[in-house]
Amino acid sequence: MYNLRLFLEEEKDNIFRISDPISLNQEITAIQQELDDKGDFPIIYVEKPRNDNGKISKIPVVCNLTASRDITSRALGIKNHEDFARIYSNLTNEPIKPSIISKKFAPVQQTIIKNSDVNLLELPVLTQHKLDPGPYLTSAHATTFDPDTNIDNTSIQRCWVKKKNKMSYYPYPASHNMRNLKKFWNKGEACPVAFWIGHHPKVLMGTQAKLSYPESHWSACGGLLGEPLRLVPSITHGEKIMVPADAEIVIEGYAPVNQLEADGPFGEYTGYMGPQVSSPICEVSCITMRKDPIYHDYGSGHADMLVPDNMVMEGKIYSIVKSVAPSVEKVHVPVSGRRFHAYVQCKNPKIGEVRDALMATLSYRRTKAIIFVDEDINIFSDSDIMFALATRVQWERDSITVNGLQGSLMDPSIVRGAKTVQKIGIDATLAPSEIPNTPAPIPPKNSVAEDALKKAKSLLSNINKDNWPKI
Amino acid sequence: MTNKTALPNQNISGEKKGNISWIQCNFCEQWFHSTKELIEFKTIDLYCPNCHEEFKPEKSKKIIIA
Numbered sequence: 001m002y003n004l005r006l007f008l009e010e011e012k013d014n015i016f017r018i019s020d021p022i023s024l025n026q027e028i029t030a031i032q033q034e035l036d037d038k039g040d041f042p043i044i045y046v047e048k049p050r051n052d053n054g055k056i057s058k059i060p061v062v063c064n065l066t067a068s069r070d071i072t073s074r075a076l077g078i079k080n081h082e083d084f085a086r087i088y089s090n091l092t093n094e095p096i097k098p099s100i101i102s103k104k105f106a107p108v109q110q111t112i113i114k115n116s117d118v119n120l121l122e123l124p125v126l127t128q129h130k131l132d133p134g135p136y137l138t139s140a141h142a143t144t145f146d147p148d149t150n151i152d153n154t155s156i157q158r159c160w161v162k163k164k165n166k167m168s169y170y171p172y173p174a175s176h177n178m179r180n181l182k183k184f185w186n187k188g189e190a191c192p193v194a195f196w197i198g199h200h201p202k203v204l205m206g207t208q209a210k211l212s213y214p215e216s217h218w219s220a221c222g223g224l225l226g227e228p229l230r231l232v233p234s235i236t237h238g239e240k241i242m243v244p245a246d247a248e249i250v251i252e253g254y255a256p257v258n259q260l261e262a263d264g265p266f267g268e269y270t271g272y273m274g275p276q277v278s279s280p281i282c283e284v285s286c287i288t289m290r291k292d293p294i295y296h297d298y299g300s301g302h303a304d305m306l307v308p309d310n311m312v313m314e315g316k317i318y319s320i321v322k323s324v325a326p327s328v329e330k331v332h333v334p335v336s337g338r339r340f341h342a343y344v345q346c347k348n349p350k351i352g353e354v355r356d357a358l359m360a361t362l363s364y365r366r367t368k369a370i371i372f373v374d375e376d377i378n379i380f381s382d383s384d385i386m387f388a389l390a391t392r393v394q395w396e397r398d399s400i401t402v403n404g405l406q407g408s409l410m411d412p413s414i415v416r417g418a419k420t421v422q423k424i425g426i427d428a429t430l431a432p433s434e435i436p437n438t439p440a441p442i443p444p445k446n447s448v449a450e451d452a453l454k455k456a457k458s459l460l461s462n463i464n465k466d467n468w469p470k471i
Numbered sequence: 472m473t474n475k476t477a478l479p480n481q482n483i484s485g486e487k488k489g490n491i492s493w494i495q496c497n498f499c500e501q502w503f504h505s506t507k508e509l510i511e512f513k514t515i516d517l518y519c520p521n522c523h524e525e526f527k528p529e530k531s532k533k534i535i536i537a
Contacts, residue, residue, distance in 0.1 A: 398487070434478055435478075438502075441478060441490060442489040
């Protein structure tokens, strides 16, 4: 059955294992930053994480779990990361309902810590960036439910661990978890919530599927697993909130009515420190875990978090676009654009098709700029995208800008006081042929003969190029 | 010249129109691209980069002018 440790075993050759003690305060994140800068994305396994008091946690930390597109694709059984959008879209559209198992068979409830014994400070929680005010859970999947329908929702939420039994957490204002919280609060009731940490990437990526409201994520996880996700009733909330039975750690509690506290600044996916905001708090009633849990951390603003999140966005964009533009082949949401840019590759689009697709994708809340290109452009190369923009676009004719759309308010460029964003869609495809069976009125690309290229590759293959100028 | 097609120079907003003209060689039937100005220069022979023949524009098999 699928769980985090099975995945670590599958990828054991791609793990950078650190056996020396290392601080939870920025030192692990600094390693991620260095690796990101060098373009290396191994899984990082910290055997002896050390807290600010010098104490070594018994719980190891794993991060960079899904920082690699290759590893993340492999985790989902996808051979080539370039095909991720299409396959993810198809799999999450074939949901499989979860199964419910007895507590005695749920590994995540092997250890149960309740009430005054609860101590969040025992968990090896990272303080990632130097302006973060304290340790944050970054891979906590918050599960709540809609009190009108009892349908659950799950989303990753950052949580600032403030005390033994208290943390603030930040559901984004437009999020489904925030809707659920407001519904409870409007009735004068505390919002039940459970945060679970650590699972196989199939499950982690399934919970990030972009669904309607209210719609449970468990079936989307099943679609990726190819079998029902095993759930177990939480200790505090029973069947009202189920949690994945094969997770590593669960934190259960309530968000008391209208209790808001300052939260942040926090190093965000944008690459900037998000400002301090008002956030609900969670009063923790119970922590459950495996007998030998592994703590999972997502490096916020690093490939670790951007890659899986962006790949899920690729699946969503593919679903949106394919319905209006059958010529769409691949989608890439590049780390270089944080979550704001999307590149879409088309094969022989019909006249008007790209603009139809542009209109459709502009409605997707997360994107800010969408660039459509032809199949000869490698959408996994920013350099290729720049080539297409440089040589295939007349800005006024080929771009659509729209003001007043929903988007990320964390974008530092937003107009002061604005609650919406400006988006752009760019058609960077080449003009099509206008007469059947004749060349399109565009120049051919420079190229060399296949044989010559083969010879060049052979000539260069055995030469040490380390000292050659790189720029 | 009956083998010549001039693409319409219309400007419909949003529709992409290329700006390169093409010539089909009457000898090897391969296409190569050129400027409209060269094609219309009449006194200058065109040169097929595939079969290396030189010929006057009116001797082309087809011409598409953008």
